[in-house]
Amino acid sequence: MANILIVDDREDNLKAYKLALEDAGFGWNILTAKDENEAQKIITETQPIDVIITDLVMLTEQSGVEVLRLAKQKDPLVMVIILTAFEQKLDRYKAFEMGAFDCLSKSVPDVKTGQELIVKTKTALSFRELALNQIENQKKLAFLKRYFDPKIFGVIDRNPELLSIQSRTLTIGFWDIREFSALCETLKAHPTLIAGFLREYFKVASKVIFKHQGVLDKFVGDGVMALFGALNSKDKEGRQDAINAAKAAIEMKGCFEQVLKSWMEQWVLYTPQTIDIGLGCGIHTGETLVGNVGTENRDQFTALGPHVNFAQRIESRASKGQILISASTKARISDHFELKKIDTISDVKNIVGSFDIFEVIKSK
Numbered sequence: 001m002a003n004i005l006i007v008d009d010r011e012d013n014l015k016a017y018k019l020a021l022e023d024a025g026f027g028w029n030i031l032t033a034k035d036e037n038e039a040q041k042i043i044t045e046t047q048p049i050d051v052i053i054t055d056l057v058m059l060t061e062q063s064g065v066e067v068l069r070l071a072k073q074k075d076p077l078v079m080v081i082i083l084t085a086f087e088q089k090l091d092r093y094k095a096f097e098m099g100a101f102d103c104l105s106k107s108v109p110d111v112k113t114g115q116e117l118i119v120k121t122k123t124a125l126s127f128r129e130l131a132l133n134q135i136e137n138q139k140k141l142a143f144l145k146r147y148f149d150p151k152i153f154g155v156i157d158r159n160p161e162l163l164s165i166q167s168r169t170l171t172i173g174f175w176d177i178r179e180f181s182a183l184c185e186t187l188k189a190h191p192t193l194i195a196g197f198l199r200e201y202f203k204v205a206s207k208v209i210f211k212h213q214g215v216l217d218k219f220v221g222d223g224v225m226a227l228f229g230a231l232n233s234k235d236k237e238g239r240q241d242a243i244n245a246a247k248a249a250i251e252m253k254g255c256f257e258q259v260l261k262s263w264m265e266q267w268v269l270y271t272p273q274t275i276d277i278g279l280g281c282g283i284h285t286g287e288t289l290v291g292n293v294g295t296e297n298r299d300q301f302t303a304l305g306p307h308v309n310f311a312q313r314i315e316s317r318a319s320k321g322q323i324l325i326s327a328s329t330k331a332r333i334s335d336h337f338e339l340k341k342i343d344t345i346s347d348v349k350n351i352v353g354s355f356d357i358f359e360v361i362k363s364k
Helices: 011-023 036-045 063-074 092-097 113-147 150-158 180-186 191-211 239-267 306-316 327-333
Strands: 003-007 029-033 051-055 079-084 102-105 166-178 214-220 223-228 278-292 301-304 323-326 337-345 355-363
Touching (some): 029 036, 036 063, 102 113, 166 239, 191 214, 214 301, 223 301, 239 278, 239 323
Parallel strands (some): 003 029, 051 079
16 A cells, blocks of 8 residues: 655645545555654654655745655655645755655646646555665666676576576586684674685676576575586586586685685784684585575575585585585596595485585596
């Protein structure tokens, strides 16, 4: 329901305008104020006001302009219509520069002010809805920029169904910084040094993931989750996606070491303690539900299911500098990388069975 505020110091005008808008039958919620002071209180306390219809001359000769200023200060997208019987006192150019939607004269011959207000209010609400929709589209674009390589925006725009939840063979990668908690404790007096390091690390991680055709799922603390094959899988078995994930892991390992070296030079200025952190990685390939599982308040493109949990369990076993993969990922990338069997595990939380785990040493 749209909220409409009418501001006028004449009681008969308030009643007439309110009755006209209510009789129009659009179900609008009509609020009234007798001057700019009452209007300010309503504008401040009511969420949201969609359209304001205000008289120009009330407590001052520019009261309507003051209502316009207050309204735009609270919500730049509120639609304000200024009414006046004193044309010479209204600077229309100034009003429009301040964001007025329209300026109407009370004394236009053969025009019923109430009927004109109905038409103008409908139009103002349409403009507001259009503006809000444009902002929502910009928010969605910002959401896409966070998670997807800008090069695939066009693909998603042409085929938005790609974002819907569906089952796909994905390769899921998790990265986590070992001993990060100890680093935070060591540098707890200098939080900006930790924040700066994380920003640079996350920026590098995003670039590497995008470079290898992955989707950035999320940052969690000092961890990163990425999906390969979520949108642009090259084959049903997901072989190329698994190769891309392994290549990304190798490159990210090198990039992390460069970022770490740079920040080490700063950290040693603030602590004599030995800092020993490193990046662990776990990769697994499996059939997974993937898509936009967000709500109207928050979008989240992600993968769901036991294969995601298994990839995270593998990552939790990786030591500093290790890239560990599952047997299903190994089967897809063994021709392209030098691999080493590390262990067979059977104690994976909530997942029954024995599983071979391999380490990616380098590309062949």
